[in-house]
Amino acid sequence: MTLPPAVPGPSALPADPRRTEAVDPGHADLDRLGVQALVQVLADDQRAAVEAVRAAAPALARAVEAALPRLADGGRLVYLGAGTSGRLGILDATELTPTFSWPPERALGLIAGGEGAIRQAVEGAEDDPALGEADLRAVGVGPGDVVIAVAASGTTPYVLGAARAARAAGALTVGLANNPGTPLLAACECPVLLDTGPEVISGSTRLKAGTAQKIALNTLSSALMVRLGKVYGNLMVDVRASNSKLAARALHLTRHATGAGEAEARAALDAAGGHVKTALVMLRLDLGAPEAEARLAAAGGHARTALGEGLEEG
Structure with a gap:
């Protein structure tokens, strides 16, 4: 008596034009692999x-x-x-x-x-x-x-x-x-x-x-x-400091973007309600929070435009 293969070959499966539904012929013995080899195969396939x-x-x-x-x-x-x-x-x-x-x-x-x-x-x-x-x-x-x-x-x-x-x-x-x-x-x-x-x-x-x-x-x-202006350079400046992790991140971003000291950056963020982009404009242009917010609003929320730096297309 001839037994069918443990894993059916392609001929045993109905045709399906969707590639995601196809059986990968290279991994018919996946369940026989050791843990190291199994993890490597799964990780490598993600490169696709x-x-x-x-x-x-x-x-x-x-x-x-x-x-x-x-x-x-x-x-x-x-x-x-x-x-x-x-x-x-x-x-x-x-x-x-x-x-x-x-x-x-x-x-x-x-x-x-x-x-x-x-x-x-x-x-x-x-x-x-x-x-x-x-x-x-x-x-x-x-x-x-x-x-x-x-x-x-x-x-x-x-x-x-x-x-x-x-x-x-x-x-x-x-x-x-x-x-x-x-x-x-x-x-x-x-x-x-x-x-x-x-x-x-x-x-x-x-x-x-x-x-x-x-x-x-x-x-x-x-x-x-x-x-849409949510980033200045590659800094996430539209984040609001709503918890301790984000407060630390907001302080770091503000200092990085402006060169301000910790105390000065923290004071600006407090005045800006924890909004990095507002604090950035405040510190760079020596403005109060209301003036910085108005300048950002006039610039459509783009920090570069508010700072007079302009946007480049590319």
């Missing part, structure tokens, strides 16, 4: 995530350029996804407030299955395009908003329903998918392909596909924040 984002840099740049006018006019960032992709979107949205003082009401995260799905999978929620459309409409997305739709497969019905509804509402749509030629990329005005290929653990897109999504979202949102 970085390369996928590097290849997508032009598409990410186009998305940044398209999104900037809407956000500068007060629009919102709305992230949507299911499973790992949804959780990564919520993470990126959440981190914008402590990092860049981005108003939390202008960074929304929608995930198939609602908030409960952040910590526990909600089975079947991602299979309903009408649910995605309903969630999108419930937050009142309109022409001023930027919607970032994320799906490793590029075929998730919930994400597709929401993305199509966002585009119909006039919002700018940015689509991140890990498979070429997928419906999500076709549905969005700014498609971003993160072509990471098969996973070491076949089908587990929380691995390098998820890593590529995390890097791409970091890159996209950070680039937006830089261009």
